[in-house]
Amino acid sequence: MRTVVQRVSRASVTVEGRISGAIERGLLVLLGVGQDDAESEAEYLAEKIAGLRIFEDENEKMNLSVVDVGGAVLAVSQFTLYGDVRKGKRPSFDAAARPERAKELYEYFVAQIRAKGLRCETGVFQAMMHVELVNDGPVTILLDSKKEF
Incomplete structure (x- = not known):
């Protein structure tokens, strides 16, 4: 699995003119599922993301997690x-998981984030989708x- 994690002051996703998800302070997580991915990858990334110390503490050091600051996650x-x-120049998506499996693991990742007490x-x-952040x-x-990186 691959993710792009962005610290946001707000983010939202709109589908067909309706907001399907929105957060204030927290993390926007763009999640891609690969062909060989399993539940263990979702568990690893959920743990890593929930604990990422990328929010500033009182000394302006990146030392706090999204859990520490009471933030939320928007998973896309x-x-x-x-x-x-x-x-x-045309991208190949051969390494991406089939949609059925990708959806299953995406939903499992979301469940893992929620199990950590985070609103997701x-x-x-x-x-x-139209993603604003x-x-x-x-x-x-x-x-x-x-x-791999």
Whole structure:
């Protein structure tokens, strides 16, 4: 699994003109599921993301997690994180999981985030979504469950 984690002061997802998920202070997580991913990757990333110390403490040091600051998570599925453009200019998505499996693992990831006591809003799987955010910092972190980066 791959994620782009952004510290936000607010974020929302709109599908067909309706807001499907919105948060104030917290993390926007764009989540891509790979062909070989399993529940263990979702568990690893949920644990890592819930504990990421990327919020500032009273000394303006990144030392607090989203849990520590009482923030929320907006999780949005994004298979394009597996786009491979090493050859040519058109991305190949061969490494992305099939939609049925990707949805299952995306929902499992959301459940894992919620199990950590975090409010987790979501987009709509496989829908055309409009994501709006105010990146706070900006702070953007890339995570890969296989630790490829």
